[in-house]
Amino acid sequence: MPELPEVHALALDLRGRLRDRAITRIHVPQFSALKTFDPPVQALEGTLVDDVSRHGKFLDIEASGLHLIVHLARAGWVRWREQLPATPPRPSTKSTVAVRVELDDADPDAGRGFDLTEAGTKKSLAVYVVRRPADVPGIASLGPDPLAEEFTxxxxxxxxxxxxxxxxxxxxxxxxxxxxxxxxxxxxxxxxxxxxxxxxxxxxxxxxxxxxxxxxxxxxxxxxxxxxxxxxxxxxxxxxxxxxxxxxxxxxxxxxxxxxxxxxxxxxxxxxxxxxxxxxxxxxxxxxxxxx
Incomplete structure (x- = not known):
């Protein structure tokens, strides 16, 4: 399971790749991974990524006032793709792709983006689209960050x-x-x-x-x-x-x-x-x- 150091590094990596980029399309082939419905996940399409950060073991992709929050759970991961497949992911018990995020690109043939994947049969990866990170129950109940200055x-x-x-x-x-x-x-x-x-x-x-x-x-x-x-x-x-x-x-x-x-x-x-x-x-x- 990704923990604080890995999620911290993932946030830094994604921040460098995503900041000021537009999210053009989001696919959710594993619909059970999506834990919220208001705002709808499609509300992220057309937004600009402002920042990527973390809260404990949660990833937070902030885009035009909305937050795509991800908890990778035990077997989830982020897979960056320099070239996305031509066809969107479809619901399948054999596929590990839970969510795909497509980004804009100056090169129309580049098709960059990333997949949120989850291996195994126990599906625990969780994705939230919220207006505030605290709207995610798991974030609202978090204890102090052990690397924060105030954690004396x-x-x-x-x-x-x-x-x-x-x-x-x-x-x-x-x-x-x-x-x-x-x-x-x-x-x-x-x-x-x-x-x-x-x-x-x-x-x-x-x-x-x-x-x-x-x-x-x-x-x-x-x-x-x-x-x-x-x-x-x-x-x-x-x-x-x-x-x-x-x-x-x-x-x-x-x-x-x-x-x-x-x-x-x-x-x-x-x-x-x-x-x-x-x-x-x-x-x-x-x-x-x-x-x-």
Missing amino acids: LDRFRQILAAEGRKQIKGVLRHQGTIAGIGNAYSDEILHAARMSPFKPADLTEEESQVLYDALRSTLTDAVARSEGMAASELKGEKKSHLAVHGRAGQACPVCGDTVREVSFADSSLQYCPTCQTGGKPLADRRMSKLLK
């Missing part, structure tokens, strides 16, 4: 105090608490802080300082690495720099211990026992049931 150590400590005994992994991932961090970067932040994902959020002052520093440095470094990259390069860049997430069974790059995994119904987390849990593997109830 004191603010972070207030958040942790309010969450009490909740597991720190869940606190970092909850978008209404802190915006933009998902499963992958919460694993990476906790590994950098040398903390168990099941540790309660009521940290000491020293622990909260360590976690805050790990959070800021992990995300800042990821953003710095991804800036300037095209959308097609971002997935590989992210994967190549992960220390524990998605690396179960491999060696921890810090201590050499084997990265372990805890599985849940629809997700999993990865961690290093030596770095994070005093050498003790965490209970994996899902695997325990399979072994009985």
